[in-house]
Amino acid sequence: MTSTIAFLGLGHMGGPMALNLMAAGYQVTGFDVVPAAMTSAQAAGLPVSATAIDAVASADIVITMFPSGPDVIDAYTGSREDPGLLASARPGTLFIDSSTIAVGDALRANELAVAAGHRAMDAPVSGGTVGAAAGTLAFMVGGQDDDFAAALPVFEVMGGRIVHCGGPGLGQAAKVCNNLILGASMIAVSEAFVLGETLGLSHQTLFDVASNASGQCWALTTNCPVPGPVPTSPANRNYEPGFAGALMAKDLGLAEQAIRSAGVHSEIGMLASTIYRRFADGTGANRDFSGIIEDIRERSRKQES
Numbered sequence: 001m002t003s004t005i006a007f008l009g010l011g012h013m014g015g016p017m018a019l020n021l022m023a024a025g026y027q028v029t030g031f032d033v034v035p036a037a038m039t040s041a042q043a044a045g046l047p048v049s050a051t052a053i054d055a056v057a058s059a060d061i062v063i064t065m066f067p068s069g070p071d072v073i074d075a076y077t078g079s080r081e082d083p084g085l086l087a088s089a090r091p092g093t094l095f096i097d098s099s100t101i102a103v104g105d106a107l108r109a110n111e112l113a114v115a116a117g118h119r120a121m122d123a124p125v126s127g128g129t130v131g132a133a134a135g136t137l138a139f140m141v142g143g144q145d146d147d148f149a150a151a152l153p154v155f156e157v158m159g160g161r162i163v164h165c166g167g168p169g170l171g172q173a174a175k176v177c178n179n180l181i182l183g184a185s186m187i188a189v190s191e192a193f194v195l196g197e198t199l200g201l202s203h204q205t206l207f208d209v210a211s212n213a214s215g216q217c218w219a220l221t222t223n224c225p226v227p228g229p230v231p232t233s234p235a236n237r238n239y240e241p242g243f244a245g246a247l248m249a250k251d252l253g254l255a256e257q258a259i260r261s262a263g264v265h266s267e268i269g270m271l272a273s274t275i276y277r278r279f280a281d282g283t284g285a286n287r288d289f290s291g292i293i294e295d296i297r298e299r300s301r302k303q304e305s
């Protein structure tokens, strides 16, 4: 069994994911550039390394969980004083990047890893910090069949649903496509509730009709943007996330990049990205993304007066 894992990026997601791997019996060494993240991982029992280079030098698998694509590429390639992860790992090391990054950056990271004599996969996740802690994340994986087979037991520790989406970059492709659907459907559901209430329709009535009709979708029946119909939705706790507006804006920005580079005519996707960027730049960065309904209501009031 491949058993030695370097886990880099011990933030909200990476910290609990690394701990789950350790609890499952893998030999995990963590590293983060931010000392506070190292301290809290260590306090939770995770062995950490003083440098990323030390952590990857003896690893069979290197998992990265960073904020952005440039973070991944810079860490892979290093700088003048820093040889980078690819040059520091043993030949044939399996690099798994679970960060949510642009499809183009994922392809570039894969090319760099393969050119340096390694194996590489993109494996972004959904399920948030709750899924990371519970080991129930959904993994969308892009990479070769044999690499996927080798990494599957590792994904199964951290995740509840693992889908091999195809070759390199297609894990990130699946993630941006899913989040395009999610962002656009949350805006549509929220606009429908604001229209309904303005016309005199109660939230519960609209919910009862749409959730049993063709308007049915996750944004309505699980993450319902009005309090009441779905008691567990963030709307019932003043839009405490959940899935924060800043992350939705980031993911739709990545969808926008993919739409542009693929040359796809996606009017709703582009508009959803603009709407969530405005929400995150305003009051929505740290609120659940379903809080977009308050923005829509507020803009409707202003339009009326």
Ligand code: NAD
Pocket (backbone or CB within 6 Å): 008, 009, 010, 011, 012, 013, 014, 031, 032, 033, 034, 037, 052, 065, 066, 067, 068, 071, 075, 098, 099, 100, 101, 125, 126, 127, 128, 129, 243, 247, 250
């Ligand atoms: P985070 O900012 O909490 O953690 C990222 C960590 O990576 C930070 O601690 C940072 O210091 C570290 N880091 C950056 N560059 C590094 C380097 N070169 N070496 C070592 N450590 C480095 O972010 P997060 O919420 O854990 O999210 C991580 C990724 O997962 C993001 O791409 C995000 O979009 C994605 N994601 C997040 C969620 C969520 O709910 N938080 C859900 C799904 C996907």
